[in-house]
Amino acid sequence: MSxxxxxxxxxxxxxxLILAGLGCVGAMLYGEWASQKLVGSAALGLxxxxxxxxxxxxxxxxTAAGEE
Amino acid sequence: MTKRLxxxxxxxxxxxxxxxxxxxxxxxxxxxxxxxxxxxFLTVLVITGILxxxxxxxxxxxxxxxVQFLTEGVPYGVIFRGLHRYAxxxxxxxxxxxxFRNWFTDRYREAxxxxxxxxxxxxxxxxxxxxxxxxxxxxxxxxxxxxxxVQALRSIPLGxxxxxxxxxxxxxxxxxxxxxxxxxxxxxxxxxxxxxxWHYVRLRAPRVxxxxxxxxxxxxxxFFVSAVLPATSGAAAQPGSAPQSFExxxxxxxxxxxxxxxxxxxxxxxxxxxxxxxxxxxYSIRETPAERGLRGLGQATVVEENCTGCELCYYDCPYNAxxxxxxHEPGKSKAAANRKLLAVVVEPRCVECGICIGAxxxxxxxxxxxxxxxxxxxxxxxxxxxxxxxx
Numbered sequence: 110m111s112x113x114x115x116x117x118x119x120x121x122x123x124x125x126l127i128l129a130g131l132g133c134v135g136a137m138l139y140g141e142w143a144s145q146k147l148v149g150s151a152a153l154g155l156x157x158x159x160x161x162x163x164x165x166x167x168x169x170x171x172t173a174a175g176e177e
Numbered sequence: 178m179t180k181r182l183x184x185x186x187x188x189x190x191x192x193x194x195x196x197x198x199x200x201x202x203x204x205x206x207x208x209x210x211x212x213x214x215x216x217x218f219l220t221v222l223v224i225t226g227i228l229x230x231x232x233x234x235x236x237x238x239x240x241x242x243x244v245q246f247l248t249e250g251v252p253y254g255v256i257f258r259g260l261h262r263y264a265x266x267x268x269x270x271x272x273x274x275x276x277f278r279n280w281f282t283d284r285y286r287e288a289x290x291x292x293x294x295x296x297x298x299x300x301x302x303x304x305x306x307x308x309x310x311x312x313x314x315x316x317x318x319x320x321x322x323x324x325x326x327v328q329a330l331r332s333i334p335l336g337x338x339x340x341x342x343x344x345x346x347x348x349x350x351x352x353x354x355x356x357x358x359x360x361x362x363x364x365x366x367x368x369x370x371x372x373x374x375w376h377y378v379r380l381r382a383p384r385v386x387x388x389x390x391x392x393x394x395x396x397x398x399x400f401f402v403s404a405v406l407p408a409t410s411g412a413a414a415q416p417g418s419a420p421q422s423f424e425x426x427x428x429x430x431x432x433x434x435x436x437x438x439x440x441x442x443x444x445x446x447x448x449x450x451x452x453x454x455x456x457x458x459x460y461s462i463r464e465t466p467a468e469r470g471l472r473g474l475g476q477a478t479v480v481e482e483n484c485t486g487c488e489l490c491y492y493d494c495p496y497n498a499x500x501x502x503x504x505h506e507p508g509k510s511k512a513a514a515n516r517k518l519l520a521v522v523v524e525p526r527c528v529e530c531g532i533c534i535g536a537x538x539x540x541x542x543x544x545x546x547x548x549x550x551x552x553x554x555x556x557x558x559x560x561x562x563x564x565x566x567x568x
Contacts, residue, residue: 150256151404157397161390165201 119170126159126166133159186281210387211275217387217395218268219369225261226366233313235355240315241413248409259403265307267395269428272300280458288379288496288528290459295375297455302365302372307429309362315355318423320414323350323358325433325441332442350416379526381495475545476527477534479520482509483541486518493536498526512539 133156140149197206207214232251234243247254276296279285285293312319312326323345330341344361346353377383387395411424425434435444477498485508491499504519520541522533533542 146253146256147404147407149404150253150400154397154399154401154404157393157400159397161394161397164390164393165205168202168205 116170119166123163123166123170126163130156130159130163183281187283190278190281205388205390207387207391208274208278210384210391211271211278213384213387214391214395215268215271215275216373216385217392218264218271221260221264221396221399222268222366225257225264226363228257229261230363233359235313235359237315237350237352237355237414237416240313240355241410244314244410248407255407256400256403259406259408260399261310262408263399263402265310266426266428267399268303269307272303276300285459286462287459288526291379292376293459294456295372297452299369299372299376300455301452302368304429306362306365306369308432309358309365311426311430312358313355313362314410315414316411317414317418317420318411320350320416320418321420321423322430322433323354325436329436329441329445332440332445334442379496379498381492381497474529474531474547476524476529477522477531477542478545479522480541480543481519483513483539484508484516484520485510485513485539485541486516486520487539488518488520489536489538490520490533490542494533496526496528496530498523498528499533510539513541 133152136152137149137156140146140152194206194208197208203209229247232243232247232254234240244258248258249255251257279293279296312322327341327345330344331337333340342348344354344357345351346357377385386392423430423433425431427434432444432448435447438444439447484504486501486504488501491501500521500523501518502521504516507514508516520533522542529544531544531547534544536542
C-alpha cells in the first residue's frame with residue numbers, strides 16, 4: 110500500500126472516530142439530562158480516548174503525506 | 178544461565194520499544210514515559226483524594242456511611258471514588274513497568290543508584306499508602322485487613338506489641354484507630370513528593386509528564402472504567418464479627434494474600450527480604466576491569482584556562498553534574514579571554530561518562546585517566562596489534 114493510500118486510511122479512520130466522538134457527546138448530554146451519571150462518565154471517557162487516538166491518526170496521516 | 182536470561186529480558190524490553198515505535202511515533206511511545214505516567218496517576222490520586230477527604234469521616238460509626246454517601250449521594254461521587262481507586266492501580270502498573278524497564282536495561286548501576294534507591298523507597302511508600310486506603314472504607318474486608326495487620330505486627334519479635342498498640346491507638350480497635358489509619362494513608366502519600374525530588378535531583382531533563390495524547394487517553398480510560406466498573410464497598414464492618422475471606426486487590430493487598438500461605442512473621446520477613454534485595458540491586462554487580470571497559474576513568478575536571486563559559490557542557494550533562502559560576506578572572510586561551518562564567522564539576526554527581534568532553538569544543542574538560550595522550554597510545558597500540566586471521 111502506498112504512503113498516500115495509508116495516509117487516506119488513517120484520515121478515514123480518524124473521521125470514523127470523530128463521528129463516534131459526536132455520538133459520545135450525545136451520550137454525555139443524555140446522561141446529564143436523564144441523570145444517568147455513569148452513562149455520561151463512560152461516554153466522556155470514551156470521547157477522551159478517541160480524541161487521543163484521532164491525534165495519533167492525524168499525525169500518522171500527516172507524516173505519510175510528507176514522506177511522499 | 179542467569180546471564181542468558183538477563184540478556185533475553187533486555188532484548189525483549191528493547192524489542193517492545195521498537196514494536197511500539199513502529200506502531201506509534203517515538204514521542205508517543207508510553208514506555209519512554211512510564212515515570213511521567215506514574216506522575217499523572219499520582220496527580221489524579223491527589224486531586225480525587227482531596228475531594229474524597231472532604232466527605233470522609235474517620236470514625237468507627239461514620240466511616241462506612243460517609244463512603245456510602247460519597248458513592249451514592251454526591252453527584253458524580255461514585256466517579257470520583259472510582260477515579261481514586263483505578264488511578265491507584267494505574268499508578269502501580271506504571272511504577273512496575275518503569276521499574277522492570279530500567280532494571281532490564283541496566284539503568285540502575287553506579288551513579289544511577291540514587292534513582293534506583295529513591296525509586297524503591299517510593300515504591301514502598303506508594304504500596305503502604307495504597308494498602309491503608311483499603312482499610313479506610315471500613316467494610317468487612319477493612320475489618321479483616323486491620324485484624325491481619327495487627328496479627329502481623331504482633332508477630333514481630335521486638336516491639337511488635339508496641340507497634341500494634343500504636344497502630345490501633347489502644348489494645349483493640351477503638352475510636353482513634355481510623356484517624357491513625359487515615360494519617361498512615363495521607364502521610365506516606367504526601368511524602369511521595371519529597372521522595373520524587375530525591376528521584377529527580379540528579380537528572381538534567383527528567384520526563385516528568387507524559388505527552389498530551391497519553392494524558393487524554395489515561396484520563397479517558399479512568400473515567401470509562403470508573404463508570405463501567407464502579408468502585409463499591411462490601412458489607413459494613415461489624416465490631417466483633419470476623420469475616421474469613423476477602424477479595425484481593427492484587428496491586429496493594431498481596432501482602433495479606435501472602436499471609437494466607439505463610440505465618441504472619443514469615444510473610445513480613447519475606448516482604449523485608451524482597452525490599453532489602455531491591456535496595457541491594459545496584460550494588461550487586463561485580464565487574465572485572467575488562468568488563469568495565471572505558472568506564473571508571475575518573476571524574477571530569479575542568480581545564481580552567483580553556484573554559485569559555487559557553488555552557489554547552491552544562492546543558493549536555495544528563496546528571497546535573499556541571500554548574501556554571503561567575504568567573505572572576507579571564508581564561509588563558511584567546512577564546513576564554515572574555516568569559517563571564519566558568520564550569521565547575523560537582524564531583525559526587527559525575528558518572529565519568531565523558532559526555533561533557535564531547536560537548537566542549539574548547540578542550541576545557543578532561544577525564545583524568547583518559548587524556549589525549551592516552552587515547553593516542555590506545556590508537557597506536559591498536560594499529561600495531563596483529564590483524565585477526567581471516568576465517
